[in-house]
Amino acid sequence: MAVYLGDAGLVSLQRSGGTSYASTLDPADVNVAQKRFSFDFPNTTFITGDYIEISRTDGGGDLDFIDASGFSPPGQAPAGAWYVNVDAVGGIRLFRNFGDAVNSNVDDAVPLQTPGSSYPISARVAESGYKTLGNVSSYELSTSRASLDVTALGEEFSSQISGLISGRGRFTCFWDFGERSDTEVSQYIHELILRQKLGSNFSAALTIKRADYRSTTDGPDPSDETQLFYLIEGLITNVGISFSPSDAIESTIEFVTTGEIKLRYSRGGSVAGDLLLQEDTSALDLESGTGRLLYDEG
16 A cells, blocks of 8 residues: 655645726826825735736726836737735735735836826736645645435435535645745735635645655655646635744634535646646646646536
């Protein structure tokens, strides 16, 4: 019997949204010199590092408060998506990549211009690719199926049929607030559960076995490309932090699944990026530039 160690595991998170928030952009909300703008949204609607898609909802034309050079391709899109830095008073700067958004260097921000008038806009968190959750010490995932009692009157034994499948789990990791462009940190999840308007949903890949890892009985084998992992969509339900002198600060994150729980087996690729296996094994590049994702037609 093969025995595998938990150090072959990995947790990859994807910031997911979908719910839009509507507001109005006024010319006075845009500070061109500081490349900063604001609109009416409650605190914790968006957080630094979110990949935000902004669109104009009145059909009146482009987002003219963003300079043409800020779009990709330049000036050809009426709506777009950027990484954002949100300051303490709700001001927003737009950036083309995650690392620049965290650092919030004004020189790296997308240039703005004064809009010609006020108009309604819509903003939502867009998916931006998977990032490895750093400093994970353990994770748990349990799945269960409800049983439904269909016993009829007069029967001597109870009858049960299978019901819906649900899942829940927990991440335990050493707390960190330092950001890297390719790694997610636990501080993001502490902020995520506080998000009021758009919710605390996320997507995750929970790796059981990575490539290049063999069982303890077989020994290491760099040629082993097999991978086994779960793909889930979840909702953060509880976040705790353990703080005591002389001990490392730990975060405990509990979640429930909100959709299908998929168990995937594949060969080759990076667990943090190449998560799904297409029949011809070809890779699909992510538009956000954060990695590669293999598409599953099933």
